[in-house]
Every structure is written in C-alpha cells, then in structure tokens.
Amino acid sequence: GFCGDPDDETCWFQCSGPGRYQCRVSGLVFDMTGGGDVFYRVVPWNRSLLGPHGKKPAGPLFDISCQQRSVARLHLPHCEVRSTGRCHFLSVAHLHDEGVEFIRPERITETHIVISITGFSAFGNVKDEDSPPDPVRALVLLFYRPPADPDVTSFLNVLLLPRNIVIRDLKRSRKKLSEDELFIDVPPHCKLHPDQVYTLSTSPENESVKVQPKEAEFDGEHYKDYFPSFQVTLKTLIRDIHLNLVEKSSSSCVWERDVHLLPAKMKTQLLSSEQLKEIRSSIIDRISGPNLKSLLDKLQLKGMMTEPESEEAGEMKSRHDKAQFIIDTTVRRKGDDASSEMIRFLCELDPYFSKDLGL
Template sequence: DDESCWFQCSGPGRYQCRVSGLVFDMTGGGDVFYRVVPWNRSLLSPHGKKPAGPLFDISCQQRSVARLHLPHCEVRSTGRCHFLSVAHLHDEGVEFIRPERITETHIVISITGFSAFGNVKDEDSPPDPVRALVLLFYKPPADPDVTSFLNLLLLPGNVVIRDLKRTRKKLFGLETFIDAPPHCKLRPEETYSLSTSPAGESVLVQPTEAEFDPESYSSYFTSIQVIFSSITGNIKLSVKEKETSCCAWERRVCLLAHRVKPGLPSDEQLKETRTRIIDGISEPVLQSLLDKLLEKKVLSDSEAVEAEKVRGDKGRVLVDTVRRKGAAASSERNWLLTGNRTKDPVQTSDLKNESL
C-alpha cells in the first residue's frame, strides 16, 4: 500500500526488494511486512551512534527470516565500514548488532526477533565521501504564468525513493520526478554549490549552495531551488564542492519534455502542448510519423490520404489523430511528449515521464 510493503514467499531462498533494497534470507515460506519509520535519535546519542540508513519496521509471523541485508551507502574502498553496525529498536530499548559481513552494498546480520532495524555508525567516524543521490523534482508553470521551479535534493544513496516521492507529494503537491542519473559521491557536512548553463536574469538559483547531510533519511525538503522566469529548454546543472571547486555531479536536463501539468493522462498532456509540438516538428519527421502510424494500422488508408492532402496543416492533423487514437498510439503519443521531435520516431526509443 502507500506506506507498507508486503513480501510473500512459498519456500526458502534469497529475495531482494526493488523498492527498499532490502534482501531477505528465508528458511521457509512466510509473509514479511515492512515500512520506513522515523528514527528516535535520543536512543542513539547516549551510545555515540547516528543513523546511517533508513529505519525499517519489519515483522514476519512465521519467523522464517534468517538473515537481513540492509543497504548502506559507504564507499567500501575507504576502509571505513568498520564504523557500521545495525541498531535493533524494540520495546525494551535498543541493541546494536555487529555485522556478520559487509558487502559493497549491504550489511548482513542474523535475526531472530523482529521490530525496527536500521544502519548506524559511530558519531566520531571520519567524514569520508559516501555514495549519494542528486534528485530533481520539476514543477511546470501554471497557465498563463511561465514561471517554473526545479527542486534539487542532496541525499544519501540508500534513501528509499518511493517514500521520498510519497512524502513530497503530501508536502508540496503534484510535481514531476526527472529521471536523470542521480548517482555521485558526496562528503558529509561539505557545502556544495549549484551552477547552471545557461545562466542569466531568467534563471535564479536559491540558495546558491547547501550542506550535504548524510543523515537526512526523514527530511525530504529541497536543498537548492532553480526558478525559471521564461521558457527554458535544455539546461546544464553542475554540483561542485565549495572548498575545492571539484565537480561532484553534472547533468544536462531537457525541461521542455516536462512542461506539462503533472498527473494528466498523456492524451490530455498532448492537448496542453499541442501548439508547441506543431510549431517544432519538421516535415521529414512528420512523414516518418505518418508512415509509422500507417504501418501499425493506427491510421486507415483513407485517413493517411487525407493527412497527405492537407500539406500546410499536416502537423496539426497528425498530432490530433495521435491524441484521439488512445492506447493504439500510446508509443507515438509518448514520443511526441518527450521533446525528441527532431528525430525519427522509428529510431527514437520511448521516453516516459514519471508524474507523481
């Protein structure tokens, strides 16, 4: 459901959850329920510990989970994984479990009882770089305003993205998650700055820098926000260490592909952006799209002939045809919405925006 995952297996084996990254070693069949819950830091501080991963509340009535693999974000080559352990929070308080082993991605522990488990590390552990994520959420303009917002978050690499999206939707409403490669390495408590290209008066970055907090597993607020006061197509984003100016993360993002109202069905999105698509599509690409629609039998012969006759308005005819055809033209509709309309639709893979 919205907050909990339910994993059901009929026999022994090793199973990994795509949502959380958790891995379960099962001795037999069972039903496992788990969800992310907030940390109570007051239980950790007296022991000199701090969070190093999400806290998972886990239950299994059959008690058939023999080992639990919790994802971590440490860079193993630094040799700092020995600062890691697992906190088990229960009714009597907290106990700290030494790992059986630590892989490149997971801490492995044996368990018998259940309740809440989460990675922790020593408070005095050195601030070595950790695997991190730079995540982008875009809020397109609301007509007739042209102002849009790009929200950038600096987060540890083992955060549960599904919970992040759900929480942000509750806090900030509809926005589009931009699927740009997020992985990088960031240094705890280091200040990072964001620069954009192009820059200028129509692009405002606020604040221009932010500190990376590797313990931000339950705070999903924006680190840096970019405000666009005019329509912007491609933009290059660079995250750099303030002290050394070393680039930690750099990507080029196409915002035009996301300038639709999030949450709308794709046919309604196409209707919203109809004029801009018609103005930007070329004659060779139009012809390729017409051929593909005819080949897939989305268009009948008579409809294709009619589209060919209306030379000046061919773009308008084809866009409206794709919009009306529903599921039969879903791939072409998604292609038109991606902003890759200068390329041949036969050769361009479908790019689907994920709207929260």
C-alpha cells in the same frame, strides 16, 4: 506488493519456501529458512535513542515483521565506499519496546550490511558520531514544478541524498507537498562528503534563472523528511538546462548533467499556450477568410466549440471580429489542449502561413 494507508505505505512479500529474496523497491535482502509473509515500511528515526550511545543514522529505519519468524538474516543497503576502509564504524540498530540494541555485522559487502535476526521490529544502519566524513555514494534527484498558466515561472528542486534512501518513499513524500511536481529521471549517482558545502551552477545563467541558496551542506543523515538542498527558479519557459554541482572547498565538479525539463506532451502544451499569446494579433490580422471558415469547422467537429458559439461566430460579418472571437472566447479560455489543437489545425490548413508565424 503494497498495502496499508497510501500515506504510510507498507511493502510485503510472500514466499513458499527457503531462499534469498531481494526487494526491488527498498534494496532489502531477506534470507528465509522457510515460507512466510514479511511486512516492512520506512519509519522515522528517534535520534534521542541513538545520541547517548554516540551513534547517528546511516540508512533508513525499517519496521519489519514476519509472523512465521522465518527470516534468518537481513541484508540492509548501505552507501559507504568500502575502499575507504571505514566500514568498521557501521553497525545495525534494533529498536524495540525495551529500547535499542546495536548488532555487529556478520559481514559487510560492497552494498549491504548482513546481520542475523531472531526478533522483529525496527532495524536500521547506524555509524559512530565521530566517524570521519569520508565520501559516500549519493544521489542528486530532481523534481520539477511546471508553470501554472498563465504564469510562466517554474521551479526545479534539487535534492542531495544518500544512495540508500528508498526512492518510492521519497516520491510519496514529495507528492504530499506538491501534486503537480514531476520527477525528472536523469542519472543521479555521485559521491558526496557529509558536512561538506556544495554550490550549484546552471547554464543558461542569466537574470531569468535564479539558484537559491548560493551554497548548501550535504546532510548524510537525511532519511525521512526530504527537502531540497537547492531550488532553481526559472522565470521564462526553458526546455533544457545544464546543472553543475561543485564541492566548494576543492572547486571540483562532483556531478553534472544536461536536463530536459519538460515531457514531450507538456512541451507542446506550454509552448502552444505561449505561442498563441505571442501570435494572436498576427493571426487575427492575417488569416484568410476561407482558412478561418475551415478552422471554425474543424473546431466544431472536434467538440472544441459548442453549437451556439459556432453560430455566433458564423453570424459575424467582420473577418477580424470572427478571428478574435474564435481565439479569445473559445480557444484561450479552454486551456492548453485547445491551444495545441488550434495551432495544429492552422499548420494543416496553411503550412506556409503557419511557418511564417513561427509555428
């Protein structure tokens, strides 16, 4: 479960007996000698404690406590590629009131570093500062900020991160920066070289799509403050985009995906809002009197027009004025949902007219 301040969330689990338990959120594994309540959360690294020892972060720092002291072993997720043979650069830092101690692993599996523990406080993977920049398992994560009506400009933030970050912590951090930002769920896995430079290209690639910066270095120690490596600015409404991440030195593609930017509901709303602006004049000029009356009835029935608004529209003699009043005064001013509903009603009332309008 989760407890504490939403801005500083703590995970916890309760077990009634010995066993091995894995957290599906953090990837941590606990070997328990008996029952207990374990609490843990991600906290920032204090790099000044690592520097004098020639160490740097190689994973999140977890503040862990267990009142019953029944955790015998801790398995911390790592992102190293074990086949490179470089895992001997890894150890675990234990930060406590007296300072920091470095624990040699009992063993290193493909995914975890295993250590025995007796005391508690903060634990996190570290590696030697002079360790070679071999590739690590990494993630390319996408966060999309959709357009704010009436502006059609949107932003796609691209984050290059080590695989052993805690994604729930990342999402919470991103949410603080922008409430409207959406996580785009695409396969994120790849291998990246720390300190290597990468470029991001897009398709379509034209003046309406801008990637900045032109290139970015992969920071393999990015474990708490999660900022984009690239930002793609989309100056028109784009449903789908192809992304291609290339290592600059070798020109080799390390990750590419076709990305669907808009959830189905949002696609409908945004397209409806834009469509209504584009076809407003055509509707006003060409909608028939009977269809206009039926549209008025449907809008009132659905509560999208108040009774005074409906009466005012009904008193208008000119079909042109009535259509303009309905679109401008009642629908466009009431947001995307109203626009979507109006277009749906038009399609139901006159499919041929709607098809001719491009609906």
